Amino acid sequence: MIVTGHPPRNPQKSGLPGRLASTVAPVLERAEGLDEESGLRKLVAGNWKMNGLKAEGLTLARALVARAAAGDPPDCALAVFPPATLLMPVAETLRGSGIALGAQDCHAEASGAHTGDVAAPMLKDAGCAYVIVGHSERRIAHGESDAEVCAKATAARRAGLIPVLCIGESLAERERGAELEVVARQLEGSLPEGLAAGEIVVAYEPVWAIGTGRTPTAEQVGAMHAHIRRRLTAAIKAGAEAPILYGGSVKAGNARELLSVANVNGALVGGASLNAAEFWAIAQSCP
Ligand code: PGA
Numbered sequence: 001m002i003v004t005g006h007p008p009r010n011p012q013k014s015g016l017p018g019r020l021a022s023t024v025a026p027v028l029e030r031a032e033g034l035d036e037e038s039g040l041r042k043l044v045a046g047n048w049k050m051n052g053l054k055a056e057g058l059t060l061a062r063a064l065v066a067r068a069a070a071g072d073p074p075d076c077a078l079a080v081f082p083p084a085t086l087l088m089p090v091a092e093t094l095r096g097s098g099i100a101l102g103a104q105d106c107h108a109e110a111s112g113a114h115t116g117d118v119a120a121p122m123l124k125d126a127g128c129a130y131v132i133v134g135h136s137e138r139r140i141a142h143g144e145s146d147a148e149v150c151a152k153a154t155a156a157r158r159a160g161l162i163p164v165l166c167i168g169e170s171l172a173e174r175e176r177g178a179e180l181e182v183v184a185r186q187l188e189g190s191l192p193e194g195l196a197a198g199e200i201v202v203a204y205e206p207v208w209a210i211g212t213g214r215t216p217t218a219e220q221v222g223a224m225h226a227h228i229r230r231r232l233t234a235a236i237k238a239g240a241e242a243p244i245l246y247g248g249s250v251k252a253g254n255a256r257e258l259l260s261v262a263n264v265n266g267a268l269v270g271g272a273s274l275n276a277a278e279f280w281a282i283a284q285s286c287p
Pocket residue numbers: 047205209210211212247248249250268269270271272
């Protein structure tokens with residue numbers, strides 16, 4: 001197990017750095033007044049995808065750091081996932097801010113002849129605490145199977161990173177009523193062995209909600225997150241303590257409703273995370 005938990009939530013909002021720990025802190029925290037079902041602290045994570053040259057990425061990171069320092073921090077942990085070229089300069093910018101850094105993918109091997117790939121230990125070395133694995137854009141565009149995603153998540157754990165394991169059904173799968181079965185299969189096929197508490201984050205991202213402006217209803221999200229929680233708890237010892245994020249068209253306007261659903265322990269935000277004010281408003285929506 002790597003690091004053990006954030007400092008307790010402080011209702012007086014006494015400043016972000018003290019409350020959000022360092023860039024290597026996981027999101028696990030058990031305390032009064034957190035998510036009613038799981039007791040976990042929420043995580044709001046920004047997936048920048050393949051967006052941003054150095055000037056834009058650093059402007060965005062600096063804007064988040066400025067908000068973090070401004071004295072009205074959100075009641076959640078924060079992380080950003082810039083493109084690989086920006087990891088090191090963004091790590092520098094985030095230093096001491098309490099905002100964690102993550103990467104968007106890693107290779108399953110720790111090193112070797114894999115032109116163009118980035119290994120998990122390299123991401124750790126660059127300052128990352130997290131790495132996304134199994135995002136649907138990679139499962140679809142790069143044909144990544146559950147077994148490959150599992151190998152990547154295992155490599156991430158070996159390197160001391162927390163994998164953010166993405167799962168989610170397509171529109172066709174939901175329309176034929178197969179979403180619970182598809183998501184359970186992806187989860188069980190992609191989870192690394194022997195995880196302890198705080199060593200994994202799961203992100204439920206229905207493919208049809210990503211970048212489309214469509215979101216499932218609160219009831220649909222609640223049913224799916226309860227299902228994932230049950231399967232996680234059955235599959236791994238630390239299943240009750242793994243945050244389950246919702247992702248797919250999260251915006252400032254719908255964040256509060258989505259983040260209020262039982263077993264939604266945070267959000268993985270794509271497009272809206274490219275705007276500092278909107279991303280901050282999403283984080284501020286954590287109930
Ligand atoms: P979106 O992307 O917020 O732009 O829908 C979410 C994601 O893919 O993580």
